[in-house]
Amino acid sequence: MTPRPRFRSDLAIGLAFAAAGLGIWFEAGGLRRMPGMIVGSGLFPQITAAGMILFGTVLAAGALLGLRRARAGPARPAAGAAAGPPAQPGRPLSLSAYSVAVLAAIVLLAAALPSAGFLLGGLGFAAVVARLGGARWTGSLLVAAVLVGGLYWAFVHGLRVPLPVGPFGV
Amino acid sequence: MADPFLQAIALVTMPSTLLVIVLSSAFGLFVGAMPGLTATMATAILVPITFYMDPVPAIAAIIACTAMAITAGDLPGTLLRIPGTPASAAYVEDAFGMTRRGQASLAIGIGISASTIGGLIGFVTIVVAAPQLARVALNFSSFEYFWLALLGLSSAALVSSGGIAKGALSLLLGLFISQVGLDPLMAQPRFTFGISELAGGISFIPAMIGMFALAEILRNGSAGVTVATQTRVGNPFRGVGAVLRRYRKNLLRGAGIGAVIGALPGVGGDVAAWITYALAKRTSKTPGEFGKGHPEGLVEASASNNAALSSAWIPAMVFGIPGDAVTSIAVGVLIMKGMEPGPQLLTVNPQNFYAVMMVFVIANLLMLPFGLIAARLARHLFEVPRSYLNVAILLCCVVGSYAINNSMFGVWVMIALGILAYLLEANRFAVAPIILGIVLGPILEMNFTTSMMIARGDPLAFFERPIAAVIGAVTIAIWGAAVASGLIGAARRARAAAG
Numbered sequence: 217m218t219p220r221p222r223f224r225s226d227l228a229i230g231l232a233f234a235a236a237g238l239g240i241w242f243e244a245g246g247l248r249r250m251p252g253m254i255v256g257s258g259l260f261p262q263i264t265a266a267g268m269i270l271f272g273t274v275l276a277a278g279a280l281l282g283l284r285r286a287r288a289g290p291a292r293p294a295a296g297a298a299a300g301p302p303a304q305p306g307r308p309l310s311l312s313a314y315s316v317a318v319l320a321a322i323v324l325l326a327a328a329l330p331s332a333g334f335l336l337g338g339l340g341f342a343a344v345v346a347r348l349g350g351a352r353w354t355g356s357l358l359v360a361a362v363l364v365g366g367l368y369w370a371f372v373h374g375l376r377v378p379l380p381v382g383p384f385g386v
Numbered sequence: 387m388a389d390p391f392l393q394a395i396a397l398v399t400m401p402s403t404l405l406v407i408v409l410s411s412a413f414g415l416f417v418g419a420m421p422g423l424t425a426t427m428a429t430a431i432l433v434p435i436t437f438y439m440d441p442v443p444a445i446a447a448i449i450a451c452t453a454m455a456i457t458a459g460d461l462p463g464t465l466l467r468i469p470g471t472p473a474s475a476a477y478v479e480d481a482f483g484m485t486r487r488g489q490a491s492l493a494i495g496i497g498i499s500a501s502t503i504g505g506l507i508g509f510v511t512i513v514v515a516a517p518q519l520a521r522v523a524l525n526f527s528s529f530e531y532f533w534l535a536l537l538g539l540s541s542a543a544l545v546s547s548g549g550i551a552k553g554a555l556s557l558l559l560g561l562f563i564s565q566v567g568l569d570p571l572m573a574q575p576r577f578t579f580g581i582s583e584l585a586g587g588i589s590f591i592p593a594m595i596g597m598f599a600l601a602e603i604l605r606n607g608s609a610g611v612t613v614a615t616q617t618r619v620g621n622p623f624r625g626v627g628a629v630l631r632r633y634r635k636n637l638l639r640g641a642g643i644g645a646v647i648g649a650l651p652g653v654g655g656d657v658a659a660w661i662t663y664a665l666a667k668r669t670s671k672t673p674g675e676f677g678k679g680h681p682e683g684l685v686e687a688s689a690s691n692n693a694a695l696s697s698a699w700i701p702a703m704v705f706g707i708p709g710d711a712v713t714s715i716a717v718g719v720l721i722m723k724g725m726e727p728g729p730q731l732l733t734v735n736p737q738n739f740y741a742v743m744m745v746f747v748i749a750n751l752l753m754l755p756f757g758l759i760a761a762r763l764a765r766h767l768f769e770v771p772r773s774y775l776n777v778a779i780l781l782c783c784v785v786g787s788y789a790i791n792n793s794m795f796g797v798w799v800m801i802a803l804g805i806l807a808y809l810l811e812a813n814r815f816a817v818a819p820i821i822l823g824i825v826l827g828p829i830l831e832m833n834f835t836t837s838m839m840i841a842r843g844d845p846l847a848f849f850e851r852p853i854a855a856v857i858g859a860v861t862i863a864i865w866g867a868a869v870a871s872g873l874i875g876a877a878r879r880a881r882a883a884a885g
Contacts, residue, residue, distance in 0.1 A: 225813050233555050240562060240577075248574055255838045257569040257576060260831045264565065267558045275551040278876070285880075315604045319805070322600075322780060326797045334785070342777045349773025359774050367785055375431060377789045 223282040230276030237268030317348050333382020338364040394740035397442045398748065406443040407450045407745065411752050414451035415760060418458025418470050420782060424591065425455035425471070429715050441723035442741045448716045449699075449742070450749040453505060456655065456695050457753050458760065460497040460688065465490060465764055466779065468599040472590065472825045473659035473691045475818040476542070476683075478598070483679025491761060495622030496629055496681050497688045498757030500637060503630070504689030505750035507641035508648065508696025512703075513743060523650050523701050528840065529848055532833035533857035534650065535826050538657030539819070540861055541664030544868045545676070546816030556815050560823015561830070563588050570832050583795040590824040592787035592800040597817045599783050600804030603776055605811070622761035623754075633685045636666050640686035641693040648694025651701045655694035656825055662690040696746060703727050703739070 241262055249256030325341040332340075342360030347353060371377045397403065410432065417428035428451050436444035459470025464481040474481075484493035526534075539561075543553035566577045567587030578584040630637055640662040647658040666686040667676045676683050702713040703720075704727075720727050725738050770778075787800040807817045841847030849855040 222813075229813055229815075230551075233558075243577065247569075247576065248572055250571070250839070253839065254843045255571070255835055257572050257574040259838070260834060261562070261565050261576060264558050264561045267554065268562070271551045271554045271558065275555065278551065281880075318776070318780070319604060319801075322784070322801060325784065326794060326801060329784075329788075329797070330794055338781060338784075342781060345780060346773050346777045349771075349776055351771065351773040356773075359777065363774075363778055363781055367781055371785060371789060375427075378792055379785065379788065380794070 223279040223286060226279035227276050227283065230272045230274070230279060233268050233272030234276065235272075237265040237270075237272055240265035240268065314348055318345055321345055321348070329380045331383070332380075333384075334379040335364060335368055336382045337380070338367070390735075390737035391740050393737035394744060397737060397741040398446070398744045400443075403443045403446055403745075404748075406439065407446050407748055407752065410447040410450040411454040411749065411756055414454030415458045415756050417451075418455035419461045419760065420470075420786070425452050425459070426712055426715075428452070428455050429712050433715060433719060436719055437722075441720075441725055441738055442745070444719055444723055445716065445725070445742050446745040446749075448712070448719055449745050450752065452712050453692070453695060453746075453749040454753065454756060457498060457501045457692060457757070460501070461494065461760055461764065463598075464493045464497060466599070467602050468779070469594065469818075469821075471691075472594065472656045472821050473654075473687070475594070475598075475821050476656075476659040476663040477687045478818065479677040480680050480684045483677065484681065484684075485679075487679050489679070490764070491620045491622045492625050492629070492681070493684065494619070494757065494761045494764065495624070495626040496684050498622065498753050499626050499630060500640070500685045500688035501692040502750050502753045503637060504641040504644055505692035505696050505753070506747065507638075507689070508645045508693035509743065509746040509750065511645040511649070511693070511697050512700055512746070526650055526853070527851065528833040528836040529851050529854035530857060531650070532830065532837055532848070533854055533861055534647070534657065535830040535833065537857055537861045537864075538660050539822060539826055539830065540864060541660045542819040542822045544864065545660075545664045545667050546819055548814035548816060550868050550872050552813075552815045553819060556810070556817065556819040557823045560820035561827045562823075563593065563820070564824045564827025565831070570828060571835050583793065586791070588799055588824065589790050589796060590821060591790045592796040593803045593824055594821050595783045595787055596800035596802070596804030597807035597820065599779055600800060601807040601811060601817070603779065604804065604808045619761055619764050622757060629681050630685065633682050636682055636686035637689050639665070640689035644690030644693030645697040647690070648697035649700045651698075654698065655691040656822065658690040658694040659687040660822060663687040692750070696750075699746075703742075 244258035244261035244265060247256060247258035247261075249258070321341055321344055325337055328337045328340075339357075339360050342363055343353070343356045346356035346359055351359070368379060372379055413432070414425070414428055418425060429448055432447050432451055436447055439447065456471060456473070459474045460481065461470065463469035463474040463478040464485055467478060467482040469475040469478045481493045481497065484490065539557055543557040544550065546553040546556060562577075564587070566584055568574065568585055569576050575585055643662050643665070644655065644658040647661070648655060663683045663686065666683040667673050670676065670680075670682050672680065672682070698713055699716070702717050717727055725735070783800060784797055787796040788794065790796050807820070810820075811817055837848060849858055
């Protein structure tokens, strides 16, 4: 990630944390306290919120400074973020089509599991994700059946951990 | 004394006891290596089976299963960047970094060997210093526990890449997540927004699965969970001796610190692993290599993790005060089998106590052959096509997240936090401090609140007790040093930019 986009994202994230901290502070302020004491349900969250506001502001301020320096002279080495080490590349933000599809599939699975059950829902999910990864349909269905069946047996019968039940009682 | 000792040897070397140890270890290996399953879960599942066993095999089953499960939690972290325990999260970047470099075997071997040695040193600590350490542990009040938890959390925040501000924000985010639900003091709903599932809080298991496993798959796309292509996993112990010799100071220090911290009820291997990892980085000659596949932190934190596991039995056996969920279950089994924990354990039927001690040794030594088996099996993991491997991991993620509370809520938490972790890591936020914040947040808050009530709101009371004052001063000092170092670095960069 080049310096300017990194500073912009740091600025946005810093401000987001500071704003979240403010929200938590006010929400926690409405919680009950022990009679006659400052200790209550909201004390620790307010301390956490104060930390978020502080460090969020520090991050945002460092990012602003970095942006200013980056604008001042492209030939100069980019200044680091607030209180941080020299710039290290972040991980790429853009999601591949595969990742987006997998995310959509897992959300659909989570939505369908209560009604479809693990066996049916899991089978469909596993086959589709395997196919998305480049496997053929026959291989995808076979592997899906083995994985889902194996997990079902291991958890339900082996570990006695119930899994979502589908329309046919399994 | 010779007579009960010989009796203990006879009890432990019975074929039935040895078989129980081996089978429990295998079960622990399976559970520990599966993302979403915990050592506590494995122990709880074993309890009904121990009903039908004699006292020594029953306790042997618990000890062997737990020791193996904790160690096996390093395996998914090393191979797939999915830590099996919060303690494994301390060194997952280095372990996985070694895998990326084609050193998966060595990473597994280091983890297992350091864990074995750490566990054995923890065992020696039990034998030699159990009563003394237990007495020290009894002197720890809420003030000391608060500072110790804060020290562990601070270590996690300050060693993470990305800078102090980002490390602190990750930690604070984890602390906030731990506060969702009913507060421990007045059982008042906090940040639930009327959603009944949130009243139960957010479990760290689906959070950990989502933040590591799901985020990793989203990041790598169809390339799967490792950047390296086919990675050979050979003999995990080749080259380990040289590494352990080179970092022998880290090994011994990690085991020593882990043994002391583990003896404190409720603290556990998580804090020990993070503190020792941070200490390793701080004292290393190559701190810049940490997080990229450097074995030094892996050696120290692995040793401390298992040393803490062994010494966590000290308060449980000497005073009957369980240190964590696993020892709570173990104390229950001890009582059920007529082995009442406490000083009388050494006087009434001492052969049972010595037998349990021997089981510790056997369970730790068994890590070596089981680790070899696990490494051999892991070799095949990399031969599985990525498309199928991703499916298996995602299914395990969903099942593991669901199984915690038998609720779809866990799955939604996994998805939401997985997306959040993906976005944060893309902007150089470390994710591991978030997990530790979720795990240690309740301990930190409970001890802070208790201390504030005792002190009637006077913050200076946090420094009145000597041990608390020392740990508090150390914690403040490391933050001060980190902030000062960061400011000096920023000032230097500003001067350089100004020309």
